[in-house]
Amino acid sequence: MATLLPILPEVILLTLAVLVLILDPFLKKDANHRSFLGMFTAAGLLVTLTLSLFFARPAEPSLVFGGMVRFDWLGFLFKMFFVFAAAVTALFFMDTDKLNQRAEAYLLLLAATIGMCLMSSSADLVMLYLAIETTSIPLYILAGFLTRDDKSTESGFKYMLFGALTSAVLLYGFSLIYGFAGTTSLYDLSIHFSNFDLLAVGITFLVLAGLAFKVSLFPFHFWAPDVYEGAPTPVAGFLSTASKAAGFAVILRLLTAVFPVISTDWSMILAVLATLTMTVGNLIALAQKNIKRLLAYSSIAHAGYAMIGVVAFSQFGVASAVFYLIAYILTNLLAFGIVGIVGHVTDSDDFSAYVGLSRRNSGLGLAALVAFLSLAGMPPFGGFVAKFFVFAAAVQSGWIWLAVIGVLNSIVGLYYYLNILKYIYLYRMENQDEDQHPVPVSRPVAIALVVLVIGVFLIGTLFGPWFGFANHAALNLF
Numbered sequence: 001m002a003t004l005l006p007i008l009p010e011v012i013l014l015t016l017a018v019l020v021l022i023l024d025p026f027l028k029k030d031a032n033h034r035s036f037l038g039m040f041t042a043a044g045l046l047v048t049l050t051l052s053l054f055f056a057r058p059a060e061p062s063l064v065f066g067g068m069v070r071f072d073w074l075g076f077l078f079k080m081f082f083v084f085a086a087a088v089t090a091l092f093f094m095d096t097d098k099l100n101q102r103a104e105a106y107l108l109l110l111a112a113t114i115g116m117c118l119m120s121s122s123a124d125l126v127m128l129y130l131a132i133e134t135t136s137i138p139l140y141i142l143a144g145f146l147t148r149d150d151k152s153t154e155s156g157f158k159y160m161l162f163g164a165l166t167s168a169v170l171l172y173g174f175s176l177i178y179g180f181a182g183t184t185s186l187y188d189l190s191i192h193f194s195n196f197d198l199l200a201v202g203i204t205f206l207v208l209a210g211l212a213f214k215v216s217l218f219p220f221h222f223w224a225p226d227v228y229e230g231a232p233t234p235v236a237g238f239l240s241t242a243s244k245a246a247g248f249a250v251i252l253r254l255l256t257a258v259f260p261v262i263s264t265d266w267s268m269i270l271a272v273l274a275t276l277t278m279t280v281g282n283l284i285a286l287a288q289k290n291i292k293r294l295l296a297y298s299s300i301a302h303a304g305y306a307m308i309g310v311v312a313f314s315q316f317g318v319a320s321a322v323f324y325l326i327a328y329i330l331t332n333l334l335a336f337g338i339v340g341i342v343g344h345v346t347d348s349d350d351f352s353a354y355v356g357l358s359r360r361n362s363g364l365g366l367a368a369l370v371a372f373l374s375l376a377g378m379p380p381f382g383g384f385v386a387k388f389f390v391f392a393a394a395v396q397s398g399w400i401w402l403a404v405i406g407v408l409n410s411i412v413g414l415y416y417y418l419n420i421l422k423y424i425y426l427y428r429m430e431n432q433d434e435d436q437h438p439v440p441v442s443r444p445v446a447i448a449l450v451v452l453v454i455g456v457f458l459i460g461t462l463f464g465p466w467f468g469f470a471n472h473a474a475l476n477l478f
Contacts, residue, residue: 006064006071006121008056009048009079010114016044017110024103038094038444041106045087045113049080061476067185068127070253074473075121077322078249081329082120085242086113088333091448092234092340098146099232105145108138109238116246123257125174125184128250132170132214135246136163139239143231155230162213162223170210176203177258186257201266207254214247217307218277221300228296233343236292237336240299241329248306248325252318255310256477271311271402278304278409285416291339292349294416295332298375301413302328305390308406312393318474320389323467327374327382327459334452335371337445338364345439354423361439367449368424374456376417377410382459389467 004011020041027036061072069075086109099105115135122128140163144156178184180199181192212220228236281301288294306328309321339349341364346353358365374381387410394403429437441449459466 003064005056006058006062006069009052009083010117012044012048012051013083013110013114013117016041016048017107017114019044020103020106020110035094035100035444037103037106038090038100041093041110042087042090042444045083045090045110049083049087052076052080052083063123063187067187068124069118069121070123070187071121072473072476073469074249074253074322074476075117077326077469077473078120078245079117081245081326082113082116082242085238085329085333086110088337088448088452089234089238089242091444092237092337095344095442095445096232096234096340097344099234102145105142108142108145112138112142112238113242116242119246120249120253122250122253123186125178125186128186129171129174132250133167135243136167136214139235139243142235143227143239145232145235149230151230152232153230155227158223159227159231166210166213166220169206173203173206173210176206186253189258204266208251211247211251211254212273215244215251215303215306216277216300217273217303218280218300221277221280221303224300225293225296228299229290229292229349233292233336233340236296237333237340240295240336241332244299244303245325245329248303248310248321251310252321252477255313256318267311267313270307271399274304274307274311275402275405276304277301277307278406282409282412282416286412288416289351290349291351291354291420294420295335295339298413298416299332301409302332302375304409305387305406308394308399308402309390311399311402312390312397314393314397315471315474315477316396317390317393318477319467319471320386320393322470322473323463324386324390326466326470327386327456330452330455330459331371331374331381331383334367334449334456335375337449337452338368338371341441341445342439351420351423354420355427356429356437357424357439359428359435360437361441363446364439364441364449365424367453369421370453370456372417372420374460376414378414380457380460382456382463385460385463385467 058071058073058076064071089109090106093099093105112135115131118131119135122131140156140160143159144153146152181189216224278301281297285294285297306321306324309317309324342353343349370381374383377383377387391403391406
């Protein structure tokens, strides 16, 4: 049993996926069937989270399963938030037509979550690539799951097409690493890349290009707006949070394990990448009138903010990046949950669908206030503390100009987030008849929104324990 503890979350998730497939044929195809599958999946994920927290917490970092998996706090912390994000997404699935009628949707969600868990703890190039593909392939299918919706099928096809191309680039980079080093173990590779010569830079560019696609860094961000717009809204939310965080977990582990010597020139390249990602994401978001496309460009900008912590390349920098991703997962899941509810009721993702939302459903309006102010980096919400930490890490490491650019970009972001809130709180519907156009929220979705609102507020106020976990995870890398 002790040998299974490092992969206990993955084992339970796999068991849950099999149970979903077994139970589905025996359930009646009615509303209760749809409700049961969603609640069963969400409950199973919460059981996974609880059992892992009690029985699978790591002690000292160790390599297990022949060096394929590293059992440490970085992987464990990310795993817990991936499972949490999947549980919330399963509740959102219950309120989404087509997704809630198919057990395959929940199975694909669980399969992608297993892949993300393995991505965060992989210590071998072969395991890492398999984990990335285990994550990606179910997400390609989920993005295009609404086969009778042209936008959804286009979304799935584009995501698969670009994803396959970047996976090939990534695999080529991995093959070069193995060819020159003679090993696939991440923690044996550092001796072969102790100097940043031309070869190391070239290989790192290939690997970084493949991973930059996963986290939508500039210039590999172009897929995100079309995919997010066409994909089912809960899938887009899961893509923009858990999938992005998994990519960053891999980037953090690779840079500290394989390329521990970061030269000034290479750090400058990463800093420029972060700057362009933030700036491009925020500037293009200003012109958007579709809220899913706006959140797509917003997620690109947030990838740039998280990269600031990576550029700092210190224990504090990595801890701030991990904390930023935790806050971002909670906040963006909340934002996409609201978008899914409004889209389901109004059949529109344009800003005009949000006119008078605070009067049509005051609780939903309050949740939107929390989500968008947190994304904008306003206190007392999680987004403010997260941005403060990454900017502080940059200043501490001497990247003052990068922190200044980050602050300026945050100001730009504040404009378009407040613009959405203007529609929600200040604009009125024609004839001011908001009472005639309510926006109902189902109980499972309401539970998910309440949990996320509380989480965003707690991370912004009682951030000490959460940052302590992030710092402990970073400590395992250095």
